[in-house]
Amino acid sequence: AQSVTQLDSHVSVSEGTPVLLRCNYSSSYSPSLFWYVQHPNKGLQLLLKYTSAATLVKGINGFEAEFKKSETSFHLTKPSAHMSDAAEYFCVVSDRAGGFKTIFGAGTRLFVKA
Amino acid sequence: EAGVTQFPSHSVIEKGQTVTLRCDPISGHDNLYWYRRVMGKEIKFLLHFVKESKQDESGMPNNRFLAERTGGTYSTLKVQPAELEDSGVYFCASSQGGGHQGPYGYTFGSGTRLTVV
Numbered sequence: 001a002q003s004v005t006q007l008d009s010h011v012s013v014s015e016g017t018p019v020l021l022r023c024n025y026s027s028s029y030s031p032s033l034f035w036y037v038q039h040p041n042k043g044l045q046l047l048l049k050y051t052s053a054a055t056l057v058k059g060i061n062g063f064e065a066e067f068k069k070s071e072t073s074f075h076l077t078k079p080s081a082h083m084s085d086a087a088e089y090f091c092v093v094s095d096r097a098g099g100f101k102t103i104f105g106a107g108t109r110l111f112v113k114a
Numbered sequence: 115e116a117g118v119t120q121f122p123s124h125s126v127i128e129k130g131q132t133v134t135l136r137c138d139p140i141s142g143h144d145n146l147y148w149y150r151r152v153m154g155k156e157i158k159f160l161l162h163f164v165k166e167s168k169q170d171e172s173g174m175p176n177n178r179f180l181a182e183r184t185g186g187t188y189s190t191l192k193v194q195p196a197e198l199e200d201s202g203v204y205f206c207a208s209s210q211g212g213g214h215q216g217p218y219g220y221t222f223g224s225g226t227r228l229t230v231v
Binding site for chain 1: 117123131147149150155156157158159170205207219220222223224225
């Protein structure tokens with residue numbers, strides 16, 4: 001069965017320092033993996049997605065994620081945090097075994113300190 | 115193009131009352147999805163429409179929830195009667211096709227925050 005675990009409920013970084021949001025998944029088949037971001041009072045916005053092409057995926061706003069099958073991980077990174085990155089981030093998995101249903105992680109809230 | 119629109123943005127109702135949430139997908143998107151995030155929990159799938167037909171409603175929690183999509187355009191999600199545990203944020207998403215696996219992906223609305231008191 002599919003599952004997604006976001007290892008940190010909250011992450012706090014200083015502006016200009018790197019961001020690492022961790023995600024582990026479980027999937028019986030080759031999964032598709034996604035990261036979404038939700039800013040306050042806004043909809044969920046797709047940051048990036050992995051669908052069995054290049055394992056290093058670049059997204060919007062300088063974010064990227066690397067699919068590591070051996071570690072069943074899909075961690076989200078950004079070299080330098082900006083105040084506007086403060087938001088909640090969701091890791092998502094979808095695969096054929098699950099009927100392509102979308103399974104969300106519990107979310108990681110990112111705080112950025114000046 | 116206009117995005118996915120949901121209203122109301124917030125709703126506070128008393129236990130036992132009825133509430134209807136509305137979602138207007140992006141024009142031309144045949145696929146419409148409802149999700150819910152109960153406080154402190156994950157965002158969970160509720161159901162999926164393809165045009166006016168329910169493709170998958172396996173996530174609907176119980177028969178107090180009724181979703182419709184007449185004419186394959188906007189959709190409504192009615193909760194009747196509302197219970198305290200129904201409080202949360204209800205998201206709608208639409209897609210041209212292929213779901214999350216396809217090239218188009220989803221576009222989410224900003225959600226309706228429902229509070230049942």
